[in-house]
Amino acid sequence: MSIRQLSVFLENRPGKLFELTALLAEHGIDMRALSIAETTDFGIARLIVDDADKAAQVLKEARCIARFSDVLAFAVPDEPGGLHRLLSEFNAAQVNIEYMYAFLQGKEGRAYMIFRVTDTAASEKALLARGLKPLTLKEIESA
Amino acid sequence: MERYYQPEIECASREQIERWQSQRLIAQVRRVWENVPYYRKKMEEKGVTPEDIQGVRDLPKLPFLSKADLRDAYPYGLMGKPLKDCVRIHSTSGTTGKRVVAFYTQHDIDLWEDCCARALTAAGATDEDVVQVSYGYGLFTGGAGLDGGSHKVGCLTVPMSSGNTDRQIMFIRDLDATILCATPSYAAYLGERMQELGLGPEDIPLKAGIFGAEAWSEEMRRGIERTLGIKAYDIYGLTELSGPGVSFECSAQAGMHINEDHFIPEIIDPDTGEVLPEGAQGELVITAVDKEAFPMIRYRTKDICSLTYEKCPCGRTHVRMTKPKGRSDDMLIIRGVNVFPSQIETVLLNHGYAANYQILVDRVNNTDTFEILVEMTPEMFTDSIGEIQQLQKTLSLGLNSMLGIRPKVTLVAPKTIARSEGKAVRVIDKRKI
Ligand SMILES: [Zn+2]
Numbered sequence: 001m002s003i004r005q006l007s008v009f010l011e012n013r014p015g016k017l018f019e020l021t022a023l024l025a026e027h028g029i030d031m032r033a034l035s036i037a038e039t040t041d042f043g044i045a046r047l048i049v050d051d052a053d054k055a056a057q058v059l060k061e062a063r064c065i066a067r068f069s070d071v072l073a074f075a076v077p078d079e080p081g082g083l084h085r086l087l088s089e090f091n092a093a094q095v096n097i098e099y100m101y102a103f104l105q106g107k108e109g110r111a112y113m114i115f116r117v118t119d120t121a122a123s124e125k126a127l128l129a130r131g132l133k134p135l136t137l138k139e140i141e142s143a
Numbered sequence: 144m145e146r147y148y149q150p151e152i153e154c155a156s157r158e159q160i161e162r163w164q165s166q167r168l169i170a171q172v173r174r175v176w177e178n179v180p181y182y183r184k185k186m187e188e189k190g191v192t193p194e195d196i197q198g199v200r201d202l203p204k205l206p207f208l209s210k211a212d213l214r215d216a217y218p219y220g221l222m223g224k225p226l227k228d229c230v231r232i233h234s235t236s237g238t239t240g241k242r243v244v245a246f247y248t249q250h251d252i253d254l255w256e257d258c259c260a261r262a263l264t265a266a267g268a269t270d271e272d273v274v275q276v277s278y279g280y281g282l283f284t285g286g287a288g289l290d291g292g293s294h295k296v297g298c299l300t301v302p303m304s305s306g307n308t309d310r311q312i313m314f315i316r317d318l319d320a321t322i323l324c325a326t327p328s329y330a331a332y333l334g335e336r337m338q339e340l341g342l343g344p345e346d347i348p349l350k351a352g353i354f355g356a357e358a359w360s361e362e363m364r365r366g367i368e369r370t371l372g373i374k375a376y377d378i379y380g381l382t383e384l385s386g387p388g389v390s391f392e393c394s395a396q397a398g399m400h401i402n403e404d405h406f407i408p409e410i411i412d413p414d415t416g417e418v419l420p421e422g423a424q425g426e427l428v429i430t431a432v433d434k435e436a437f438p439m440i441r442y443r444t445k446d447i448c449s450l451t452y453e454k455c456p457c458g459r460t461h462v463r464m465t466k467p468k469g470r471s472d473d474m475l476i477i478r479g480v481n482v483f484p485s486q487i488e489t490v491l492l493n494h495g496y497a498a499n500y501q502i503l504v505d506r507v508n509n510t511d512t513f514e515i516l517v518e519m520t521p522e523m524f525t526d527s528i529g530e531i532q533q534l535q536k537t538l539s540l541g542l543n544s545m546l547g548i549r550p551k552v553t554l555v556a557p558k559t560i561a562r563s564e565g566k567a568v569r570v571i572d573k574r575k576i
Pocket residue numbers: 393394395400455456457458459
């Protein structure tokens with residue numbers, strides 16, 4: 001199962017990210033993960049939140065430009081070479097990774113990786129065939 | 144059926160129009176000679192006296208007036224009547240140092256309002272119509288001019304002024320406004336706001352709009368016509384020459400008829416001042432033949448356009464001017480290339496962006512930098528940095544092919560570019576030349 005990620009267009013100017021996080025906090029939206037990709041003039045904030053639909057609505061009302069994209073989440077095995085083995089599986093399944101980012105979740109601070117891949121549905125199938133099942137947001141939250 | 148506000152004037156024979164022009168010009172030159180020392184001095188310097196002016200054909204003998212003269216003579220140096228005979232002033236929203244203050248007698252107001260009434264009637268207005276005037280009221284001429292014209296036609300006039308867009312839309316719907324007068328950028332904004340509210344053209348009673356005071360493109364006209372479900376008419380004018388209504392579009396939408404009984408146009412080569420033949424593109428020069436308080440003779444508008452005396456299907460006989468390619472006030476010279484904001488607008492609309500943009504020009508190490516801020520749209524936004532950079536590149540190349548110079552394009556979030564509800568601030572020129 002893929003997870004819905006919200007991507008938000010940001011100008012690369014001081015205070016812009018702060019405005020975004022303030023807006024979400026004000027509406028009681030909890031951020032699970034956040035990653036920023038940027039160039040000198042603009043950036044894209046990528047968010048995993050507890051209530052994606054509500055977040056999208058709040059952003060729209062604030063006239064922010066945002067869109068959903070599907071991403072795959074995996075736990076990173078807490079052992080030496082854990083991430084490398086995960087990536088090896090992607091490689092073996094011929095899944096093309098466009099970008100990825102990590103976040104920690106839970107009391108023990110377990111590490112998770114978010115992957116944006118080319119052709120999410122086909123990639124997911126290829127990974128499943130190798131016994132790799134992407135996590136749902138619920139599974140991550142209850143871990 | 145085409146309607147006219149003053150058919151006997153608007154459809155008069157060319158001979159008649161020229162007779163009016165000659166009579167009024169002769170009288171105007173004499174009045175100015177006697178009452179405006181500033182212009183008299185210019186005439187003397189050129190060796191012209193009122194006796195040399197026997198009709199329209201003698202117009203080229205007279206000296207030009209320019210924006211620089213307006214500055215030199217500010218505020219009272221060009222007045223043709225004592226202040227006690229004046230009843231109003233208007234002023235341009237121009238940047239510091241360029242402000243123009245124009246004076247009006249009651250006669251001047253009347254003739255100006257007649258011109259606006261002709262424009263409204265050409266756009267289909269009758270005393271059955273409700274005209275919402277969303278131009279700014281106050282020193283700006285837009286609100287007062289169309290308001291006065293609307294009264295003359297007998298329309299129910301809604302003096303909204305600009306701002307508070309949701310209330311504007313509510314009034315249009317609640318009061319069944321049929322004609323909207325505004326700046327084109329504000330009309331476009333109104334349309335966008337309607338879409339955001341989920342309202343389509345069928346949800347509002349508007350049938351026509353009169354839009355001017357800013358450069359706007361054909362593409363922008365089509366966009367406004369589509370989102371508001373109206374026919375959009377252009378209107379032209381300058382505060383120095385009364386305000387909107389110097390010329391206006393008829394149903395043919397093929398150029399703007401200049402109100403020639405009040406304004407005599409010439410097209411000149413902006414470099415040499417030489418008068419150019421019909422059809423040639425050049426700078427528009429206007430002589431206001433019966434304005435009293437602020438009598439402009441051979442006033443250089445800095446607007447680049449051409450004239451045609453060809454018969455118009457609407458039946459009006461007054462000459463038509465093309466939409467100015469841009470005011471040379473708006474025109475920027477960047478790395479030696481003439482850039483008109485209206486050209487930029489065309490490219491943006493063709494590429495699917497809103498016509499809300501800002502041009503930033505600066506000079507770094509003796510070279511002009513040229514950047515255009517453009518609003519990202521929800522439709523174009525993608526999650527990929529590379530794709531957004533590609534969008535910027537594509538737009539930059541599109542602008543390059545229109546302008547002959549390549550700007551840096553920066554996509555910005557909506558709301559970033561101050562969307563003034565009157566005139567938009569399109570250009571920030573930081574060059575210190
Ligand atoms: Zn016509």
